[in-house]
Amino acid sequence: MxxxxxxxxxxxxxxxxxxxxxxxxxxxxxxxxxxxxxxxxxxxxxxxxxxxxxxxxxxxxxxxxxxxxxxxxxxxxxxxxxxxxxxxxxxxxxxxxxxxxxxxxxxxxxxxxxxxxxxxxxxxxxxxxxxxxxxxxxxxxxxxxxxxxxxxxxxxxxxxxxxxxxxxxxxxxxxxxxxxxxxxxxxxxxxxxxxxxxxxxxxxIDAEYFDPASVLPEGSMTERSGPHFVFTGQMDYRPNELASLWAIEHFLPEVRAYFPEAEYHVVGRNPTEALLAKNSIEGATIWGEVPDVRPFLKAADVAVTPLTIARGVQNKVLEAMAMELPVLLTPGAATGIDAQDGLHWMVEEADAKSMADRFRIIWSEPSKLSGMGRAARQFVLDNHSxxxxxxxxxxxxxxxxxxxxxx
Missing domain, CATH: 3.40.50.2000 (Glycogen Phosphorylase B;)
Incomplete structure (x- = not known):
């Protein structure tokens, strides 16, 4: 060539x-x-x-x-x-x-x-x-x-x-x-x-790098009871900001009605002032830029990605799946990834109650939750090298x- x-x-x-x-x-x-x-x-x-x-x-x-x-x-x-x-x-x-x-x-x-x-x-x-x-x-x-x-x-x-x-x-x-x-x-x-x-x-996706066996979980998360949700990305990107704010303001309160210790973690560089204002308020933690996102994915129970404005394939979703982390996401965030709802991930419209109910159901079935994580990683290995x-x-x-x- x-x-x-x-x-x-x-x-x-x-x-x-x-x-x-x-x-x-x-x-x-x-x-x-x-x-x-x-x-x-x-x-x-x-x-x-x-x-x-x-x-x-x-x-x-x-x-x-x-x-x-x-x-x-x-x-x-x-x-x-x-x-x-x-x-x-x-x-x-x-x-x-x-x-x-x-x-x-x-x-x-x-x-x-x-x-x-x-x-x-x-x-x-x-x-x-x-x-x-x-x-x-x-x-x-x-x-x-x-x-x-x-x-x-x-x-x-x-x-x-x-x-x-x-x-x-x-x-x-x-x-x-x-x-x-x-x-x-x-x-x-x-x-x-x-x-x-x-x-x-x-x-x-580099599935050798995003391998749950390669890192330890973030200790400051695992020492708290949870459940723990995570959103990763460039946080001054408007769709990411809007999705995280929506999750903190609408999804998290629905979940905390049943699980008062539930926490939502926003991990990524350049969080906006609107996001920073949510830090440490009713279960929200805005971490900002971290040296390595993998420990946060490893420590989380579910990645919640409620994008309403989304274009193309979301790397954050593939990374979470590669880390055997179950993903709860909107149809927009699922675009371009041919995974199966209920097997590799959970797809719901951006409705806080529906998403919270979907989480409550799978949280009551730990074996199904962990099985979804394993299936997600295998899907990435098979389709997204x-x-x-x-x-x-x-x-x-x-x-x-x-x-x-x-x-």
Whole structure:
């Protein structure tokens, strides 16, 4: 396989959040098959400190520290009539690097991870273009607007992102979505689907790392009676914040009516002020960023993931399942994972009483609860290893022959 440019909106190291985990494994897959030139953004000092890891996996790289204020990105977006998401990730330095890399190397393909990065594919590039949109982001912003959140701004973002998704679907030789449901959504939203090539490639999980036998439970949880519920994720991400607040305000009181010692644990970096205000109130603990999420999963009795705004496959769900932790989740959080309700997990609509009742029933059957955890891990082992998940990507990279951009 010839040289590949890999473009990602976030640094693929360290792989410690959903999108970075996926981009990390995609980059690893590509690097095992050829020379990869990586262009990406760094958001934090930890991202910058991982530059040596990036250099070891890439032939060359361009790492840009993202410092553009959101207000400036918004102003640029209004002037250019582009989505804020694109303006926020625009860099002239990265633009020049892509141009120079295309001109000085035999680049066979450009792999775009996340729609924000499609703006960097040169118009005159004649090699293959693979775009991994992951989710149909335009729908997420439309959902925000429908929920009454910054209606004009989110409505505009959804409308303009839909236009960019259409452009990329026609520009790419293959467009990847994270699940069949996301693929179907995008297919239905394209004004002209003729000639587009959409494919579903899901998320994998490192089941050797997320193995309950590899860690001890978090002691400060196990020393209290519980039952203990856990939610993990990036906690300044609005859908995660809303889900956790709902669980604390509605689900937890329903459960505590029967189990007064029940606790809900929110584990993940950058909890919002609204979440922090719930810390230590009536069974809620907001842990924030922790060195290792696995002890918290090991100590919990059930992962409760009541997402109402959800796009794509939820890594948090796969991680909990790999740790043999029973999962109680909403249909949105279950999207893209072909598990069976009642066997591998428990699916309920976001109704506090229904979810609490579902928990009470299974809590009264300890053998069934532990059996669900074991079945969940086996499901992940059988269906969500990264090798199995990414195997179809090889054909997409080579499909249609090798048309290299002439250096």
């Amino acid at each position: 010839g040289d590949i440019i890999f473009l990602a909106h976030r640094m693929p190291f360290p792989p410690d959040r959903g999108d970075k985990i996926r981009s990390h494994h995609l980059l690893k897959f590509l690097a095992e098959r050829g020379n990869v030139h990586v262009g990406c953004f760094a958001d934090t000092d930890a991202d910058m400190e991982a530059e040596d890891d990036l250099a070891r996996m890439s032939k060359s790289h361009c790492l840009v520290r993202r410092t553009k204020p959101l207000v400036l990105a918004g102003a640029e977006a209004v002037i250019s009539q582009l989505p804020v998401s694109l303006a926020a990730f625009h860099s002239r330095a990265l633009e020049r690097w892509v141009r120079d890399t295309v001109d000085t190397h035999e680049i066979e393909a450009i792999f775009v991870f996340s729609g924000q990065m499609g703006q960097y594919v040169p118009d005159d590039f004649t090699g293959r273009v693979i775009v991994d949109l992951c989710d149909v982001d335009s729908v997420k912003f439309e959902d925000y607007a429908k929920a009454g959140e910054r209606v004009w701004l989110n409505g505009r973002e959804g409308r303009l992102l839909a236009r960019e998704e259409e452009r990329l679907a026609h520009r790419a030789n293959a467009t990847i979505l994270i699940s069949e449901s996301e693929k179907t959504i995008l297919q239905g939203r394209l004004k002209n689907a003729a000639g587009t090539r959409l494919h579903a490639i899901g998320n994998g 990264w090798d199995a998940v990414l195997n179809p990507l090889e054909d997409l990279l080579l499909m249609g022959g090798r048309q290299r951009h002439a250096a």
